[in-house]
Amino acid sequence: MLAKLRAPGWYRAGLFVALAFAFAYAVVGVARTAMHFPNAWSDGDAITIVSLLAVPLFFLVGLGCFDYWFYWVSGRPTRPEDHSSHGATSWKDYFRVNTDHKVIGIQYICVSVFFLFVGGLMAMLMRAELAQPGMQFVSSEQFNGLFSVHAALLIFLFVIPIFAGIANFVLPLMIGAPDMAFPRLNALSFWMLPMAGLLMVASFLAPGGSFATGWTAYAPLSTTMPLGQLFFTIGVQFAGASSIATALNFLVTIITMRAPGMSFFRMPLLVWANFSTSLLVVIATPFIAASQFFVLLDRALGFQFFNAFVGAGKDGSVLMYQHVFWFYSHPAVYIMMLPGFGIISEIISVKSRKPIFGYRMMAFSLIAIVILGFTVWAHHMFVSGMQSWIRIPMMITTAIIAVPTGIKIFSWLATLWRGVLHLDTPMLFALGFLTTFTLGGISGVMLAMVPFDIHVSDTYFIVAHIHYVLFGGSLFTIFAGLYYWFPKMTGRMYDERLGKIHFWCTFVFFNLTFGPMHVIGIQGMPRRVADYAQQFAGMNLAISIASFALGLSMLVFLYNMVVSWRLGPRAAANPWRALTLEWQVSSPPPIFNFDAVPTVVGGPYEYGIPGAVHGIFQSPAEAKPVGSVATSPTTE
């Protein structure tokens, strides 16, 4: 038993969680006694807040995320080539600190899909409440909690991490690397995530209910809310730290670990997309961390950052919160979209059997979106009471960012042209994405137009728009990607018929759910309300019914994934006849990805050119006897 408590793993993690509570209790007690504060040893709020910070950290230590570094710091022997924590031979290996990017990718995906269903269930509860005007199932307190946790989970625990998960699995294979650049950091990034999610879900148990200020947590509402608010404030810190560490890992991996011959302009567009996303993450994510630390300090320690009514000059700045928050949270919508663009580029090219149309423009438009993405944040604040002139430049940049996005849409369309279209499930989701995302993009341009935005901001038009870009956009690309790489990840084929049923149900009921929301928004129904005027009753009932059908269609997906993973027919190494490197190894790939280091000799999408190859499993010297050019990975 003692040995189990000393070795990294779940027993030690449990012990450390208990220690974390004791630590929090002691720190609060000692500090409050020293400061002569009342209730020194019995202030539940303070103990909970310190526990929220301590428990995830102690858990990570207990589980063993830091063991190697602790050994190194304390001068004890470390074995850099120790691969005991690498790879999975049984399901148990998925429940420990694992440094294999393929295992971590699947860990990410499974955890994210779990939170997709938790968040989706909350949406079902909300739609049940909204089916009729008046209050039926939940109180207004619970309703505010439901939409807040729904958004927070699906943004921070689903869309962002599942893209990190898919890229974790696929990206090192695509660039011909044996793993990510920092495998131990990769494992740490993953294990921060379930803790962040648990904090957010556990907020429902807090006295006063879960956090209920929306995922935007606008101050000063958020700084005056019950304890549940801090479960979000602190949960986001862990999700954000995870995100930043992963992004750094991707950047270093992409820059330094590409196979010989893979110049930047021979990288598949998925790699370009994750390169761009990672740039966004490392630059922007610290801003949401800051905004939530402000809230934490305001709420827990009374710093008065956002209190405009008391303090020396009554100078708390409410607008500052929104500026800092959106300086992350607008780029965040590209963080939640660019990896999807990468997935769609892969699928449309392979499934049309054609090179991607305008490859360089596709790459440049990603970079353009990264740069422009930092210049549009205040379009979320057209009615916030900020300086009115700022609205004009923000309107123009917001409209202009549609240009690179448009380039991508048109290039995908041109890729379809004169191809040989394989209309299987990944391709159907890709084509569905093109239509729904175009609608989301169009409503985005409408929202850029300040006078129209003044009428519809904070209405159901916004709810419709965000779901057209995040559900019709991101989620469709996620489904496309999961079906597309399912054979590679699991070594088995999914059921094509169920996949198609899933697509058509999702596509139809998605549009029936979110399409009508545009109309009720313009007609005057505000968002984030549990109750609404009688005039919207008919539309809301229709939306609720469609949303339940949409929810049911997700069960088809779940069934297909679970059953196919266990019982599906064995997948070939390259069932899609794709050229990119991940399809040139077995399904699932060998433990260190490549038995021989591949050499990249051509572009990734040379379909239709007889005899074209992207990578060969020969050393650069063999591949190109002249040698010197091909061995340097950064020159073309």
Add this chain to the structure above:
Amino acid sequence: MRKHPIIQMVAIGAIASAIGIALSYWIHWFPADAAKQDKPIDTLYHVLMIVSIPIFVLVLTVILYSVWAFRMRPGQENEDGAPIHGNTRLEVFWTAIPAIILVSLCSYAYGVLTDIEKTHKDELVVKVHAIQFAWTFGYPQAGGRTVVSDQLYLPKDRPVRFDIDTQDVIHDFWVPAFRVKIDTVPGIVTHLRVTPTKIGSYPVVCAELCGLGHSVMRSTAHVMTPAAFSRWLVQKQAPVTIAAGGGGGGGQPSQTQLIALGRQTFTSDGGCGACHTLAEAGTTGTTGPDLGRALRGQSQADIRTDIVSPNARITPGYPANIMPPTFAQTLSAQQLDGLVAYLATVSK
């Protein structure tokens, strides 16, 4: 054979776009059209639809045509498409054209924005005050007095400037029939300009999540003829003052005076009617309980407790923490006495 499909697609696309645009005019998008600001915004929306629909139809047509014409047929399992890598002219075209369209739309939207936010000389100033979870509306009068109402009354065809503030968190003042909204920001007074043009009653909505009672933070805007508005204002102004008794504040107000002051506090300054229905006062708020029923037979002491510490007793079916706990500070002692006297009388 190469030319044909494109002509066909253009024809089908044009027809589909025309149908889509016709449909966009047929759908009844907007709520009542009750202010000068409405027309320019509604027209902007229709222009956006006219530009957007053909773009969406273009995308959809290309997808559907590709699926129809280029789908894999039996026997093509191992075939590839044409190795087309790009076309610079086409790429320049679909970069430049959207950019031109977008910049034009921005210029047009800028014109609309300056139009709807134009200032006027003879603006009627209305002070909008937000509190969790009610609106009050103040009409500054000559001599520094302000007439306060829990519903919004506006004369037709007179430009109005709203000066908007809040005493707690961020709310958002929105009258969908006027198309414009703005946040109420702690520490800042924000402004909104509207010229009502149509007589009628329209909902006032809080559009920014402000806490538990957000979905019931509603009021009503009444647009009336200038004459009717003046009458209403005069009637509201009829002062309920308590004779100061020659200065020094020694005189005790009579019971009738107290009740009159209480009634005025209930319907105006205190803003009680914004949330509570009370038949005698003619208020119809539904955020809190109907006081005609809830307070029946309650003692004056209990009523006072209900006002100053609202969470002490909660009417079944209503959540705690909705009513502001600050009335002991925001109301004067006399107003509070008046309110208690008034409520005790009307709920007997």
